[in-house]
Amino acid sequence: MESLGDDPFTYALALAWADDRLTATEFHQLDALQDALGLSNSERAVYEQAYENSLENGTATKGDDPASLVEWIDAIRALASADEETSTDLARSLGATALRAGITREGWAKASAWMGHLGLGAPFAEGCWMEGGVASPLQAVPLALAPAAGMLGLLDS
Numbered sequence: 001m002e003s004l005g006d007d008p009f010t011y012a013l014a015l016a017w018a019d020d021r022l023t024a025t026e027f028h029q030l031d032a033l034q035d036a037l038g039l040s041n042s043e044r045a046v047y048e049q050a051y052e053n054s055l056e057n058g059t060a061t062k063g064d065d066p067a068s069l070v071e072w073i074d075a076i077r078a079l080a081s082a083d084e085e086t087s088t089d090l091a092r093s094l095g096a097t098a099l100r101a102g103i104t105r106e107g108w109a110k111a112s113a114w115m116g117h118l119g120l121g122a123p124f125a126e127g128c129w130m131e132g133g134v135a136s137p138l139q140a141v142p143l144a145l146a147p148a149a150g151m152l153g154l155l156d157s
Helices: 008-016 026-036 041-056 068-081 084-103 103-118 122-127 144-152
Strands: none
Touching: 008 026, 008 041, 008 068, 008 103, 008 144, 026 041, 026 068, 068 084, 068 144, 084 103, 084 144, 103 122, 103 144, 122 144
C-alpha cells in the first residue's frame, strides 16, 4: 500500500486531490473526518497548509481515485464510533501482528505516530510489547488501520 500521508487527515487530502481538484463535496467530507478525528479548526488548518505547500512545490502525494475518499472517511468514522474495547482490541492486535512479523525501527515510529493520531497509540504499543499479555493476531486488516499495517510491512504491495 502506497503511503499517501503520515497521518489520517493528510491521507484523506491525498485522496481528495487525486484528480487535481477539490470539490465542495470533498471539502464537506473532510469536515466529517475532522469531526471523527476530533481535530480543532486550527489543527486542521496546519494539515491543510502543509499539504497545500507540498502541492505548490510538486511533492504532494495523491491517491488514484477521489471516490475512495468516502470509503476512507467511512472507515475512520466507524473506527472512531466503535466501542472503546473494539478499537483498543484492534490496535493491540495490529501491534501483536507486527511483533510476530518483526518490527523495524522505521515501521514502529511511523505506525506508532499514525495510531496516535487515531487515539490508539497506547493500545498499539501494548500489543507490540506484549503488555497485558499477548494479543491475538489480526485475521484481516480494517481499512482504517491499513496505512499503519503498510508502514509495518504487513500488507502485500
